[in-house]
Amino acid sequence: MRIVVLALEGVFDTGLTVTLDAFSTANALSARLFGGTPRFNLTVVGVRRRVRTGQGLTVPVNPITPSLRPDWVIVPALKAVTPATLLSALNRPDVHEAKSHLLKWNAKGAQIGAACIGTFLLAETGLLDHREATTTWSLAPFFRQRYPHVQLDESRMLVPTGIGATAGAAMGHLDLALWLIRQASPELAGTVSRYLLADIRSSQAPYIIPNHLAQADPLILRFERWSREHLREGFSLQEAAKALATSARTLQRRCDAVLGKSPLAYFQDLRVEHAQSLLRGSGNDIEAIAAEVGYADGATLRALLRQRLGRGVREIRTELQ
Known part of the structure; x- marks a missing residue:
């Protein structure tokens, strides 16, 4: 070759x-x-x-x-x-x-x-x-x-x-x-x-740092800050748009243009990031961490971590030690 x-x-x-x-x-x-x-x-x-x-x-x-x-x-x-x-x-x-x-x-x-x-x-x-x-x-x-x-x-x-x-x-x-x-x-x-x-x-x-990506656009940065304050709550596009004084359609389009994903997908990225931080810095079990990032049970968080990162909770804890 x-x-x-x-x-x-x-x-x-x-x-x-x-x-x-x-x-x-x-x-x-x-x-x-x-x-x-x-x-x-x-x-x-x-x-x-x-x-x-x-x-x-x-x-x-x-x-x-x-x-x-x-x-x-x-x-x-x-x-x-x-x-x-x-x-x-x-x-x-x-x-x-x-x-x-x-x-x-x-x-x-x-x-x-x-x-x-x-x-x-x-x-x-x-x-x-x-x-x-x-x-x-x-x-x-x-x-x-x-x-x-x-x-x-x-x-x-x-x-x-x-x-x-x-x-x-x-x-x-x-x-x-x-x-x-x-x-x-x-x-x-x-x-x-x-x-x-x-x-x-x-x-x-x-390896992706969501906050770094948010710096590329003022609206996305405001959305990121709002999202971090509401991670324990269920996501609502309408409520997010209202809090940011914009329309749901505008927020949807801006996320797609800047991040290549929906507002919900970015919101889940932030949940995953925070969950990883809790896995690293706390001794809490997966159920407690799931509640902290807005999920009703640990099974849902486990599935999301596996889907997004390709690794399970035990693997993540081992890597971060």
């Missing part, structure tokens, strides 16, 4: 290095344990002769030539943590040039993988329009606003599509690399995971 890693100025150090380390480990293990030749022909390229990482380290890159015909192109994240810094990066000349190369490679049959902020660069090409995708959960509201035609689900860690795959925040680079290794050999991917002490994660949901 011929893989091109497209490194741009200000590339996220961890994202780039974990990608390279995963594939170099896979090549070494493939030759040593499975008696084969390296499975991945890896090339790091840049649109400029010199590329520095977000931490200021110089990355040796190869020039992009017409003869370069990758099977896969990986777009690591740029180091940007706010919409303002990301928007500035997306408007850079080298980023526009990179978009052009991505479109050309895709037209020639290459698949494209992107993780974290790299998904924004891929979305800028239009190749994700009308396709499912994920991105870093922390900037999902900005992604949803900027690319309304992308079917975004930031709760997922990795989403394969017809043009490649997208992965979630930061360490999603490792999930993407391991997924690609698995396409060549599930056994090799499992061995690499064990060598790197890396578990494949199917969801970003356990």
Whole structure:
């Protein structure tokens, strides 16, 4: 498999290095344990002769030539943590040039993988329009606003599509690399995971901070504050809208536009977050915690935790100790 890693100025150090380390480990293990030749022909390229990482380290890159015909192109994240810094990066000349190369490679049959902020660069090409995708959960509201035609689900860690795959925040680079290794050999991917002490994660949901997402919109922030004060009560869209001096339809539309979910779903996110906090910080049993977050019995809360986080109460308590 011929893989091109497209490194741009200000590339996220961890994202780039974990990608390279995963594939170099896979090549070494493939030759040593499975008696084969390296499975991945890896090339790091840049649109400029010199590329520095977000931490200021110089990355040796190869020039992009017409003869370069990758099977896969990986777009690591740029180091940007706010919409303002990301928007500035997306408007850079080298980023526009990179978009052009991505479109050309895709037209020639290459698949494209992107993780974290790299998904924004891929979305800028239009190749994700009308396709499912994920991105870093922390900037999902900005992604949803900027690319309304992308079917975004930031709760997922990795989403394969017809043009490649997208992965979630930061360490999603490792999930993407391991997924690609698995396409060549599930056994090799499992061995690499064990060598790197890396578990494949199917969801970003356990890492999402609801309050962070609420900061993206004044109405959603007010709704979040109201919700936290009423977690023990049954949810009413009409009562929430009335308390916020807006209409139920407006609140519904704003939640969908900013969060990609209904007001009730976000309200349940807050319940799950608070339940996790109580599991960590109190010795209360599940029935008491269920009552604290507005459920009549522990069975309902157990089901919600399993649905949202993919783990049961015992697993959550063990992880948080």
